[in-house]
Amino acid sequence: MERRPPQQDIDESLIDVSEPKRWAAGVPGVAVALKRGVEQMGVARTATTLRLLNQREGFDCPGCAWPEPQGHRRLAEFCENGAKAVAEEATRRRVGREFFAAHPVAELAGKTDYWLGQQGRITEPFVLREGATHYEPIDWQDAFSLVAEHLNGLASPHEAVFYTSGRTSNEAAFLYQLLVRSFGTNNLPDCSNMCHESSGAALSETTGIGKGSVGIDDFARADLIVVVGQNPGTNHPRMLSALEDAKRGGARIVAVNPLPEAGLLRFKNPQNARGLVGAGTQLADEFLQIRLGGDQALFQAVGNLLLTWGAVDEEFVEGRTDGFDAYAEHVRDLDWDAVDAATGLPRAQVELLARMLADSERTIFCWAMGLTQHRHSVPTIREIANVALLRGMIGKPGAGLCPVRGHSNVQGDRTMGIWEKMPEKFLSALESEFGVAVPREHGFDTVASIRAMRDGRARVFFAVGGNFVSAAPDTAVTEAAMRGLDLTVHVSTKLNRSHVVHGRTALVLPTLGRTESDLQHSGEQFVTVEDSMSVVHRSRGALAPASDRLLSEVSIVCRLARTVLGADHPVPWEEFEKDYDLIRDRIARVVPGCRDYNERVRRPDGFVLPHAPRDAREFTGTRTGRAQFSANELTVLEVPEGRLLLQTLRSHDQYNTTIYGLDDRYRGVQDGRRVVFVNPDDLVGLGLADGQHVDLVSEWPEDPTGVVERRAERFRVVSYPTARGCAAAYFPEANSLVPLDSTATVSGTPTSKSIVVRLAEVAD
Secondary structure, eight states: OOOOOOOOOOGGGGGGGOGGOOOOOEEHHHHHHHHHHHHHOHHHHHHHHHBTTTTTBBBBSSSOOOOOSSSSSOOSSSOOHHHHHHHHOOOOOOHHHHHHHHHHHHHHHHSOHHHHHTEEOSSOOEEEEETTTSOEEOOOOHHHHHHHHHHHTTSGGGGGGEETTTTTHHHHHHHHHHHHHHHHHOOOBBBGTTTTHHHHHHHHTTSSSSSSOOOOGGGGSSSEEEEESSHHHHHOOOOHHHHHHHHOOOOOEEOOOOOOOHHHHHOTTTTTTGGGGSSBBBSSSSSEOTTOOHHHHHHHHHHOOOOOOOOOOOOHHHHEEEEEEHHHHEEEEEEETHHHHHHOHHHHHHHHHHHHHHHHHHHEEEEEEHHEEEEEHHHHHHHHHHHHHHHOSSSSOOHHHHHOBTTTHHHHHHHHSSSSTHHHHHHHHHHHOOOOOOSSSOOOOOOHHHHHHTSSSSOEEEESOOHHHHHSSSSHHHHHHHHSSEEEEEEEEEEOOOSSOSSSSEEEBOOOOOOOOEEEEEEOOOOOEEESSSSSEEEOOBBBSSSSTOHHHHHHHHHHHHHHOOOOSSOHHHHHHHHHHHHHHHHHSSSSTTTHHHHHTSSTOOOOOOOOHHHOOOOOTTTSSEEEEEOOOOOOOOTTOEEEEEEEOTTEEEEETOOOSOBBBTTEESSOOOEEEHHHHHHHHHHHOOTOHHHHEEEEEEETEEEEEEEEEEEEEOOOOTTTTTTETTTTTTTGGGTOOOOOOTTTTTTTTTEEEEEOOOOO
């Protein structure tokens, strides 16, 4: 008998929007998280899983990539959303053959993402055959043979796309990319293409390595922490504890964001007695309410002021960098009127930030999606790097650049080779280690993959983790592209939108979760992950698997590889499945910085991957071997009269595309998701009222004949103190408004934070 909750689709007219300022981030979430845990898992299971979450002998949170503290760990080393993520994975609800027999795919396709996710864990492999109306069970080997038949029947390996989400372990990711390259393609898009690709591109150019240059201990040593385009309270809640510790140590914190966010403005830490009473801690000393996309102008202006005041670390600039003269000449000629228009900030606030940076000896710059999802995202992040270089804020304690990664192992997946354009050194090492030939032609990233599927140049889509349809831009185009494929395959733990927007034939292959034990031929296994600050550590689940028909990600990759590539393939896939230590031995010989992998990852806190800029102020990865200043043309986003600039964002009750619930406690929204946040003065100017329903219509100059419109229907207007001229709505509901061809220069990331929209009135 299937256990399914009685949730129904939501009537948006019932949305209750409360005053957002009354919420403090922290303590209220403890009760919410525990309640969700008990509902999904029961009391005993909740206690077991949360006790092991983010502990040395436990499992890594399947949510964000914020690092655990080195040394002492709290008894409860998790946040509200981490507890929700565990409850979703360790739920006792099940999706088995009775469920699929009762629900045709056409019915499931009409359900909300929230409803689909609440049905529970998938218990065995399922296939939807061409022309069928229902998923039905399939034997594992029959499933692998079906995939092999499609892959080996392609005219070219490049007609297959192999996607990866950030939940995949290092071991599974390493084998997955080895399988894909052995098959003959570099078509390895991943979730990073849609989030921090802009960070990696900019940092690779400026510092020589596409990762952040700080460790968790640096926060306690900082004088100043600048948090730009990031909402830690929702997206990385454990970061708030690090910020609180920094503030107690004397650090000042500046928040730069179009929306006031509860986590930075008022934080009640549930981990200590001070957080249990009172109104909470105001973390941000200054809040700069910037216009969407104005961050590049802000940091160019700050650079101008630092140069004018002579607040330059001349020893560092002269000894460690190139390009300073061209940069200085460029920013000294700054158009301040353009800065005012781009940022919407009073000149005094810009000068205040510059003065704080000039006075600080140790500054950390943090950012997330608010910076990475604009057309000019890469130049924007270069400007932050420019300011850091001016002040010598790389390679010293308490200072550095900190792109805060989203999904738990997205950084580790990239380290392990999940990228469509890995460098020659890595590819050569693969060939030498395994005796296989791997392709050199760059593969498809996420946007290029959608184009290839849309145009008939790709016929098979295989995903390890994730919910590609809901994560990708231009929903209608993405869904049509998926439906045109011969085969779609998803390695998943739970039901999601991508399972019901499928190719002519579709497979769902259920896998173990982080919380579950992984028993193989040589005994119980563990996997490894890399956090946002380059720390590699173990993760070992303890729960019995949700079904005895689940396979680990490693097993799925190994068995698929044997079926697709043949028994005589030189890679010992069968041995890798039996003993994950054997995989790590090969990682140690192929992946830079991973020597003695098996020994070092067994240390209590794992090990930190080398990072030359952070460790030694060396920039050997750049084109000249020195850190690079850059002169970037200033971009000012212009919005036509009567339009707004929209960003997509998460509610507090979701993580990536997983919807935990229908409330956004921090923004005062209850029981609904189809809302659009608009400044009250903009509402007056547009002739709209709080609570009114509108269609969101994005406008994009797609061809010479004019503007192409995309419409997301029936959103409730919420009067909210966002920056003037700017608006916000949740994804994935608003992803349909993001044009496929609207991408960041250099990185190709969809521009989900700068969508020109009009609000079209609809009848209530």
